[in-house]
Amino acid sequence: MTSPYKLDDDSVIVVIGTGAGGGTLANELAQKGIDVVALEAGGRHLPGDYINDEWASFGQLAWTDMRTTSGSWRVAKDFGNLPAWIVKAVGGSTTHWAGASLRIQDHEFRAKSTYGEIDGASLLDWPITLKDLEPYYDKAEDKMGVTRTNGIPGLPGNNNFKVMKAGADKLGYKNCHTGNMAINSQPRDDRASCQQLGFCFQGCKMGAKWSTAYTEIPLGEATGHLEVREHAHVLKIEHDDQGNVSGVLYADKDGNQQLQKARAVCVAGNSIESPRLLLNSASSMFPDGLGNSSGQVGKNYMRHMTGSVYAVFDKPVNMYRGTTMAGIITDESRHDTSRGFAGGYEMETLALGVPFMAAFLNPGAWGREFTAAMDMYENMAGMWLVGEDMPQESNAVSLSDAKDQHGMPVANVHFDDHPNDLAMRKHAYQQGAAVYDAVGATQTYPTPPYPSTHNLGTNRMSANAADGVVNKFGQSHDIKNLFISDGSQFTTGAAENPTLTIVTLAIRQADYIAQQMNEKAI
Amino acid sequence: MTVNIVSMPAPALTRRQLLKRSLAVSAGLVVGSGFLAGSSGAWAVEVKALTPATMATLVQMARDIYPHDRFEDALYAAALKGHDENAAKDDALKAMLEDGVAALNKSAEAAGNDSYLATGWEIDRLALLKEIESTEFFQTIRGGLVVGLYNQPAVWDKLGYEGSSFEKGGYINRGFSDITWL
Ligand SMILES: Cc1cc2nc3c(=O)[nH]c(=O)nc-3n(C[C@H](O)[C@H](O)[C@H](O)COP(=O)(O)OP(=O)(O)OC[C@H]3O[C@@H](n4cnc5c(N)ncnc54)[C@H](O)[C@@H]3O)c2cc1C
Numbered sequence: 001m002t003s004p005y006k007l008d009d010d011s012v013i014v015v016i017g018t019g020a021g022g023g024t025l026a027n028e029l030a031q032k033g034i035d036v037v038a039l040e041a042g043g044r045h046l047p048g049d050y051i052n053d054e055w056a057s058f059g060q061l062a063w064t065d066m067r068t069t070s071g072s073w074r075v076a077k078d079f080g081n082l083p084a085w086i087v088k089a090v091g092g093s094t095t096h097w098a099g100a101s102l103r104i105q106d107h108e109f110r111a112k113s114t115y116g117e118i119d120g121a122s123l124l125d126w127p128i129t130l131k132d133l134e135p136y137y138d139k140a141e142d143k144m145g146v147t148r149t150n151g152i153p154g155l156p157g158n159n160n161f162k163v164m165k166a167g168a169d170k171l172g173y174k175n176c177h178t179g180n181m182a183i184n185s186q187p188r189d190d191r192a193s194c195q196q197l198g199f200c201f202q203g204c205k206m207g208a209k210w211s212t213a214y215t216e217i218p219l220g221e222a223t224g225h226l227e228v229r230e231h232a233h234v235l236k237i238e239h240d241d242q243g244n245v246s247g248v249l250y251a252d253k254d255g256n257q258q259l260q261k262a263r264a265v266c267v268a269g270n271s272i273e274s275p276r277l278l279l280n281s282a283s284s285m286f287p288d289g290l291g292n293s294s295g296q297v298g299k300n301y302m303r304h305m306t307g308s309v310y311a312v313f314d315k316p317v318n319m320y321r322g323t324t325m326a327g328i329i330t331d332e333s334r335h336d337t338s339r340g341f342a343g344g345y346e347m348e349t350l351a352l353g354v355p356f357m358a359a360f361l362n363p364g365a366w367g368r369e370f371t372a373a374m375d376m377y378e379n380m381a382g383m384w385l386v387g388e389d390m391p392q393e394s395n396a397v398s399l400s401d402a403k404d405q406h407g408m409p410v411a412n413v414h415f416d417d418h419p420n421d422l423a424m425r426k427h428a429y430q431q432g433a434a435v436y437d438a439v440g441a442t443q444t445y446p447t448p449p450y451p452s453t454h455n456l457g458t459n460r461m462s463a464n465a466a467d468g469v470v471n472k473f474g475q476s477h478d479i480k481n482l483f484i485s486d487g488s489q490f491t492t493g494a495a496e497n498p499t500l501t502i503v504t505l506a507i508r509q510a511d512y513i514a515q516q517m518n519e520k521a522i
Numbered sequence: 523m524t525v526n527i528v529s530m531p532a533p534a535l536t537r538r539q540l541l542k543r544s545l546a547v548s549a550g551l552v553v554g555s556g557f558l559a560g561s562s563g564a565w566a567v568e569v570k571a572l573t574p575a576t577m578a579t580l581v582q583m584a585r586d587i588y589p590h591d592r593f594e595d596a597l598y599a600a601a602l603k604g605h606d607e608n609a610a611k612d613d614a615l616k617a618m619l620e621d622g623v624a625a626l627n628k629s630a631e632a633a634g635n636d637s638y639l640a641t642g643w644e645i646d647r648l649a650l651l652k653e654i655e656s657t658e659f660f661q662t663i664r665g666g667l668v669v670g671l672y673n674q675p676a677v678w679d680k681l682g683y684e685g686s687s688f689e690k691g692g693y694i695n696r697g698f699s700d701i702t703w704l
């Protein structure tokens with residue numbers, strides 16, 4: 001059969017969400033000739049529509065449906081209804097993402113064995129190793145065109161990178177370069193090379209940055225085996241009397257409810273919406289939600305230890321010119337408890353424009369200390385600090401009393417920093433400031449975490465069914481034709497930006513689903 | 523969310539004409555009937571719902587919240603204009619803003635000044651703002667400003683942010699790596 005598919009066609013695989021995980025999986029399945037219906041809550045936006053304006057772009061692409069927050073994290077205070085910065089559009093958050101594409105390190109897959117018992121942390125080892133994933137990492141890097149892999153040269157360093165590099169050299173850091181970026185440094189795959197627009201977070205108007213919106217999705221559609229339905233907001237996953245999933249109920253663009261039958265369902269709505277959907281799909285057979293016999297759905301929410309350091313110099317930097325994330329220092333990503341914490345962190349350049357700098361530099365602040373910083377915008381350099389945060393069972397996505405436009409309970413995101421996260425952030429702030437002080441910063445600003453861009457762990461992978469939600473292929477421990485295909489599968493967070501691994505897992509999962517279909521296991 | 527200033531009928535009023543039509547002058551601002559203007563006559567905003575005197579106080583308050591000595595009052599007034607427009611449709615908001623300003627003036631009087639606007643030193647006005655920092659009134663003004671003030675291309679120019687670049691071919695040939703002082 002070829003696309004489009006009928007609502008009562010129960011031979012299709014339904015993929016929910018078309019971001020890093022869902023978009024990749026949908027294409028990989030379609031390439032194998034498997035029929036896929038991908039349901040996406042947002043609309044379709046392509047490079048021609050992207051806007052080089054921070055707030056206007058946010059309004060165009062961001063997920064702004066209601067969410068609530070709780071816990072002691074600062075985001076709850078500053079952005080109570082915006083716990084996460086996620087996109088609602090075909091392509092998901094790969095439209096907004098910066099493109100940093102790093103492999104998780106070997107020891108990070110064995111977090112519990114490496115770090116040992118840590119009070120209050122629900123650490124586990126992943127049920128897979130780096131070795132298992134290496135062939136799939138290779139495929140993902142090739143697909144995404146990651147610089148410094150497959151013979152692709154690095155991007156040229158912009159001003160913000162040059163400041164970081166000079167500071168890193170002075171401090172004696174050994175590993176500082178322009179990153180492993182899923183951004184074309186030269187034309188590749190019919191996509192242009194980076195023209196240094198400086199609006200990577202607003203959707204790349206050159207199409208130089210990899211996004212499923214204009215790579216995976218159209219490639220999948222071209223096979224005739226992928227139908228993407230836009231403005232299709234999934235409300236519930238349904239199951240049959242045997243307890244296998246049988247279809248999904250969604251609200252279409254006019255708000256009418258539709259039921260799409262399915263042979264299997266793959267959930268890739270990002271780590272807040274995916275557990276919410278499983279919880280909202282509770283039934284008399286599964287009163288705690290689908291796939292939740294372990295009670296782990298929504299638990300162990302991770303968002304990475306993050307923070308930023310912005311520094312002011314006596315001369316101009318113009319950090320906003322060119323690639324948003326234009327360089328990295330990896331020296332601190334090792335596990336070395338002599339620093340006072342387990343795990344490590346990456347230091348990556350980051351630039352915000354004036355509108356976002358005002359909103360995020362120090363949310364809620366006012367008065368001359370704040371405006372003195374803004375007045376020096378031209379002379380600023382900036383970096384983002386991103387490291388492994390400890391999974392904690394009490395950090396969780398759960399159902400809130402508030403309802404969304406479709407009458408479904410919205411997600412509440414509860415988060416408290418673990419002492420290990422706080423110790424790491426303190427170290428990272430010090431080192432970030434030291435990099436800039438080494439090249440003559442006159443001021444440095446330790447900027448608090450933004451609404452979460454890396455949302456992980458809420459349907460985690462585990463060897464043992466009692467410890468997590470899915471097996472090593474992202475298949476539900478409870479329901480064999482239900483899969484999790486996004487960052488919520490992560491067992492632990494690791495220090496690295498997650499998307500390369502999400503894509504890698506999706507490629508691997510597509511092979512597994514095809515095999516299970518062949519074997520008639522699903 | 524950029525708010526456009528309603529420009530005065532061209533040519534801009536002369537300072538004398540402005541002063542003739544105005545009800546009160548203070549701190550570089552001219553308050554007239556239905557409008558608020560810079561005393562140089564270079565800019566003016568029409569106010570629909572709020573009184574011009576309230577708008578004048580809000581402009582000063584905005585400057586005290588986000589003081590940029592290189593920014594003209596017009597930029598603050600533009601960032602506040604949305605409140606006036608919303609207040610025209612929302613009586614509760616209008617009352618909240620008018621009452622907030624009245625309360626601010628009252629505490630200025632209690633501190634021995636004629637009004638908030640007549641409080642000469644920033645540090646004394648800040649003391650008044652600190653007292654109301656947690657009120658809905660203050661947070662509405664601050665929250666609106668952090669977006670409305672910094673989302674104006676005229677502000678970007680002053681802070682050295684060049685903004686949209688696609689139509690200019692990006693920064694690849696326009697200084698993305700031109701730093702020389704390192
Ligand atoms: C500003 C920014 C910068 C980033 N930079 C980097 C970076 O440099 N490197 C990196 O590795 N990562 C980066 N990330 C993170 C990266 O974008 C995410 O890790 C990744 O996109 C997550 O993939 P996902 O498949 O889990 O979810 P997403 O890509 O968010 O896709 C989820 C999709 O599901 C849809 N959806 C949700 N619920 C439903 C529903 N009920 N029905 C239908 N559709 C639904 C959503 O609309 C969305 O399109 C960044 C993120 C942001 C916001």
Ligand code: SF4
Nearest residue numbers: 194195197198200204
């Ligand atoms: S800097 Fe490069 S990757 Fe970023 S938006 Fe511009 S062209 Fe795209």
